[in-house]
Amino acid sequence: MENETITPVFTKEKGVDNKDKMPNSNIDFYYFLPSPPCRSVMLLAKALGVQMNQKITSILAGDNMTPEYLRLNPQHTIPTLNDNGFILFESRAILQYLVDQYAKDDSLSPKEAKKAAIVNQRLYFDACTLMPRLVQYMGPVLRHAQTPDKEKLGNFEEALGYLDEFLENQTWAAGSQLTIADFALISTVSTAEAIGVDISKFPNVNAWFQRTKNAMTGFGYEEINQAGCAIIGGMFKNKAK
Template identity: 55%
Template sequence: MGNCMETEGVVPLNNITFDPKMINHSIDLYFFPGSPPSRATLMLVKALGVKHNVKTLNLLAGEQMNPEFIKINPMHTVPTINDNGFILWDSHVIMKYLVDQYGKDDSLHPKDAKKGAIVNHRLFFSATVLFPRLQDYCSPVLFGNQQPDSSKAEKFEEALVFLDGFLKNQPWVAGQQLTIADFSIVAIIATAEAVMFNIAKYSNLSEWYHKVKNAMSNYGYEDVNQAGADAFGAMFKNKLK
C-alpha cells in the first residue's frame, strides 16, 4: 500500500505492511463503535496496514465486564490491543506504540523533540480537555435521563475555540504533517457534530475537518468513524425531549 494521493495533495501516511516473516502476525483490537478512541485507533491500524482482528465489545450490554476481558484489561476500557501477548490500553498510548512498532518512519509521531512535543501536547489536550468535556456533556443525557446542560455545552465550545486556534496558519493539528493527534481528535469532532455542535462556525477547524475526512477516506473514515459517530448521535438525539 503506497502513499495515498488525495485531492488536496500528498498525505504523509506510513502505510506499512508486515515483513514477510510476519505474514501470519496480527493484533487483536477490542473495540466499540460508539467510542471515539476506539475509532481513532482502528483508523490508524488501517492506515499503517497492520493485520488485525476486530473484537467488538458492546459496552451498553456490559460486555467489557466479562471475566475474559477483565483478565486482559482490569480497567475494562476500550480500545485495548493484544499484540502477540503484549497488552496495552488507552488509545493515545496504543497509537504511539503502533507507530513506533510498525511505522516505516516517524512521520505520524516525529522523534524530533520539538515536533514530537507538539504532537504530545495535542494528544494530552484530546485526553484531558476535549474528550472529557464532550463526555461531561453527553453522559448525563445518555445515561442519567437528563437534558443537555448549556453550561457544559459552553465548556466544550471553549475547547473548540482552543482547537480552532491551534489550527491557525497550519494544516494539521500538530503542525505541517498529519499525525496521530489528527486521528485522535477527528473521532471526537465527528462525534461532537453528531450531537449537534456546529463545527462549521469555526473556520480553521472546519477547513481541517474537511481535509482530514479526505485524508482518511481509505482508512475507514466513513464505515468506521462516520458510522460510529452517527450511531452515537442517534442514541443521543433519542434521549432528547
C-alpha cells in the same frame, strides 16, 4: 490541500526492518464502534495496513466487565489491544505503539524533540480537555436521558476555541504533516458534530475537519468513523428528546 486524499503508505515494507515488526493478523482488538477512542485506533491501523482481529466489546451489554476482559484490562475501558500477548489500553498509547511498532518511518509521530512535543501536547489536550468536556456534555444525555446542559456545551465549545487557536495557519493538528494527533482529534470532533455541535462556528477547526475527513477517506473513514458517529449521534438525539 483541500482535495488531498492520503492513501495507506505508512506500513513497513518487508526487508526494511525486523520481521517481527510486520503487520500481522495475530492482534486482537477489543472495541465498540460508537466509542471515539476505538475509532481513532481503527483508522490508524487501516492507514498502517495493520490487520487486527476485531472483537466487539459492548459497554452497553457489559462485555467489558466479564472476568475474561478484566484479566486483560482491570480498568474495564475500551479499546484494548492484545498484540501476541502484549496487552495495552488507553487509545493514545495504542496509537503511539502502533506507529512505533509498525510504521515505516516517523512521519506520523516525529522523533525530533520539538515536533514530538507538539504532537504530545495535542494528544494530551484531546485526552485531558477536549474529550472529557465532550463526555461531560453528552454523558448525562446518553446515560440518563437528561436535557442537554447548555453550560456544559459552553465548556466544550471553549475547548473547541482552544483547538481553533492551535490550528491557526496550520494544515494539520500538530503542524505541516498528518500525525497521530489528527487521528485522535478527528474522532472527538466528528462525534461532537454527530450529536449536533456546530463545528462551523470555529473556522480553523472546520477547515481542518473537512481536510482531515477527506485525507482519511482511504483509511476507511466512512465505514469506521462515520458509521460510529451515526450510531452515537442517533443515540444522543433520541435520548435528548
